[in-house]
């Protein structure tokens with residue numbers, strides 16, 4: 072299936088409605104995803120990115136129906152991750168001499184993954200090439216989210232090909248932002264940003280500023296996943312500006328796990344306390360072993376405050392809590408306050424360690440850790456509510 076994006080640009084990618092997990096099982100993709108490849112047909116014919124390896128045959132067969140493969144003048148690989156470069160390996164068996172335009176880091180990553188000495192043409196930030204009436208301007212965007220990531224702007228058609236940036240795991244054959252459910256689209260855009268780009272917030276912030284300052288006339292954004300932006304370009308740019316600047320929501324996310332319910336009771340009491348403080352703060356509770364981890368990360372990413380709880384177990388914490396902490400410490404902690412709680416039987420050290428870990432990652436942990444010996448009684452639960460009030464008060 073092909074979809075016309077503009078006069079000279081055709082989408083030739085793959086819609087994968089069935090995909091439910093991405094990056095192994097790390098990220099849930101409730102609406103599937105798309106691997107977006109585009110064909111630009113001007114004086115030069117340019118293929119932009121490809122699709123994930125399992126769809127290589129299907130991709131090549133479809134591409135053959137669209138263009139004589141030998142008429143592809145060059146390929147641009149914005150980002151060498153296998154979800155975009157996988158099918159290139161197979162395509163290059165058919166057109167082995169076709170130049171591949173990518174960043175220096177992209178060439179290294181492609182060589183490292185496919186061990187082929189393709190005809191790489193290294194491009195640099197700001198470099199321009201003409202493909203007829205239109206001109207391509209390359210925009211390197213290192214660490215958004217790999218060292219090799221780049222975007223490019225196509226003048227004439229006024230399209231920004233943005234790689235994973237502005238992407239969403241969202242499979243809808245309508246393919247344009249104006250034609251799909253807006254709420255789902257923006258929720259998936261945020262989840263994508265939180266889970267894939269937010270660990271590199273500082274670099275992303277600079278790049279988004281640079282992009283805005285370039286003052287490009289952008290009529291269409293063609294990302295590497297999900298629908299094409301046309302109607303909501305300003306909205307998605309504003310959102311990226313907000314997210315990269317760590318402008319957070321008035322939300323506290325409480326995450327915990329519990330073996331016998333003691334830590335859970337404390338989590339519930341903390342939540343009650345936050346609402347009792349009456350500061351208009353929304354809360355979300357996640358029992359880590361029951362919630363989807365990529366949804367937890369999205370909530371953590373957007374919240375002004377996070378509260379993390381675990382019981383002590385075998386001189387450590389529950390592995391579910393340790394697992395999500397591994398991700399949380401890699402999210403940009405700027406402007407995020409954190410508090411820690413948990414129940415223990417003989418040594419609370421593992422619960423203190425959570426607090427240390429968050430502090431070391433840069434979270435603002437300004438309240439003492441709430442540690443409860445064995446099960447909380449009514450008096451201790453009331454103290455947990457007070458702890459919740461303190462958290463709410465410390466946020467504003």
Ligand SMILES: Cc1cc2nc3c(=O)[nH]c(=O)nc-3n(C[C@H](O)[C@H](O)[C@H](O)COP(=O)(O)O)c2cc1C
Nearest residue numbers: 329330331332333334382384385386415416417418
């Ligand atoms: C398998 C197991 C290992 C535990 N290991 C520790 C420990 O190393 N240190 C400690 O202080 N308490 C330990 N405890 C006690 C728990 O932390 C305590 O029972 C706590 O109240 C459980 O909270 P929960 O109901 O939220 O699971 C352990 C309990 C279990 C069941």
Ligand SMILES: [Fe+2]
Nearest residue numbers: 150152216235
């Ligand atoms: Fe990627």
Ligand SMILES: [Fe+2]
Nearest residue numbers: 152154235295
């Ligand atoms: Fe991707």
